[in-house]
Amino acid sequence: MxxxxxxxxxxxxxxxxxxxxxxxxxxxxxxxxxxxxxxxxxxxxxxxxxxxxxxxxxxxxxxxxxxxxxxxxxxxxxxxxxxxxxxxxxxxxxxxxxxxxxxxxxxxxxxxxxxxxxxxxxxxxxxxxxxxxxxxxxxxxxxxxxxxxxxxxxxxxxxAGVTAYKAVMASEPERGKKTGIFGVGGVGHMAVEFAKINGCRVIGFARSKSHLDVAKKVGADNVIEYSSNQGEFLSSLKKEEGLLDSAIVFAPSESVTDAAINSVKKGGTIVLATFGNIPSFDVTQEKTVRGTLIxxxxxxxxxxxxxxxxxxxxxxxxxxxxxxxxxxxxxxxxxxxxxxxxxx
The missing domain is CATH 3.90.180.10 (Medium-chain alcohol dehydrogenases, catalytic domain)
Structure with missing residues (x-):
């Protein structure tokens, strides 16, 4: 053989x-x-x-x-x-x-x-x-x-491509909708592009400057450095953009998931495209947390x-x-x- x-x-x-x-x-x-x-x-x-x-x-x-x-x-x-x-x-x-x-x-x-x-x-x-x-x-x-x-x-x-596309579609993209991409690496950089194709205002979040630069390179409207201090991070977000309509999480981290949930306005949508637990969830805010798979x-x-x-x-x-x-x-x-x- x-x-x-x-x-x-x-x-x-x-x-x-x-x-x-x-x-x-x-x-x-x-x-x-x-x-x-x-x-x-x-x-x-x-x-x-x-x-x-x-x-x-x-x-x-x-x-x-x-x-x-x-x-x-x-x-x-x-x-x-x-x-x-x-x-x-x-x-x-x-x-x-x-x-x-x-x-x-x-x-x-x-x-x-x-x-x-x-x-x-x-x-x-x-x-x-x-x-x-x-x-x-x-x-x-x-x-x-x-x-x-x-x-x-x-x-x-x-x-990476189909995962990014599916996650963006799960976020119910619309023209002018403000969407945050948490983790702009191999998958996230394509999610930025699919969200832009659908007319969203896209904000990229990452810990490293190199990944923030990638987000800019593929057309993100804004990038914000992710901080593990959630209070500081949310303060920066509210100051620059206000709360998001939707968030998509590619970083396999409970703390990032928690920050993403808290970065979205009441009634908004959070899409989880990675394994991980949801640390806390306030049902009174009528947010939707949705999983997605390839x-x-x-x-x-x-x-x-x-x-x-x-x-x-x-x-x-x-x-x-x-x-x-x-x-x-x-x-x-x-x-x-x-x-x-x-x-x-």
Missing amino acids: SKMRAMLLESLAPIETNPLKLREIDRHQIKRPNEILMKIDACGVCRSQLHGIEGDWKKYGIPPALPTVPGHEIVGTVIETGPKVTKFKVGQRAGISPLYGSCRECDYCRVGKEHLCDLAEVTGESLLGGYAEYITITEDFATIVPDSMESAYAAPLFC GSRKDMADVVRIAAENDLKVIYKTFPLEQANQVLMQLKQSKIEARAVLIP
Whole structure:
């Protein structure tokens, strides 16, 4: 059987110990008639992989088994198709999001919310992950990537992009609405843009100047440094902007979530796009707190279309596949400006 290079996680450990090992493993082969085989061109690096590798998310069952190949925002070139494939031809490019598959029959799947399916399969929580040279997937769960997009540009759209888009839509964006983005990194910088496309006034919040600069670069109307002293932070916000109509939280921190809830006016909406607890909630203010999770296949296709139509800025830097440990270390240290992309 043909082999392929992959960064394999054999045991959970701090990223400082270089737990991802470059291995030669069996190359994936088409097993179902509706599958495509892709040669991976690019795979974005998501913070969720860091949490999975280091064992932070064991309580959520992530990863479900070892060994595994991480990576769930993938763009590649189709090199082989199953006999029943009609959507793709050899030579076309396709993208894969965290949503690798679903049952297609439950109440969620029937209404186009297959990402909520109890049997949904997640890319990169098995040996089918993007930190490798090849991957297979059924044609229905792969998205066509237009010729106008470079693979390294498109890859972050397939997790960061759809997560940002879905979170913005959950905030019920409207022209002139004041929306705060808490955490302007790999996901947050795209949320700034999706909110601007929808006509919102967007304020970016981050602890570091580099991330505030990213928010400005992609069109935030204002940026405010986040302070762990909530009183000081809310005072700065009220002085510069007043209270927000909505807030979207990408920073996995209870204190940030609490500050976001308190930064929104009565009757406003707070969207949580990360794991975390809600420290306190005053029901008398009639605020809505809403969770959001990646997106459906339609959401994914919409993100690719909107990115192409609006020349969406995706801020990324490429690295060789073999440097996955070092890249995740930089991510842990907040040294990645926005998104890192691995190139096999």
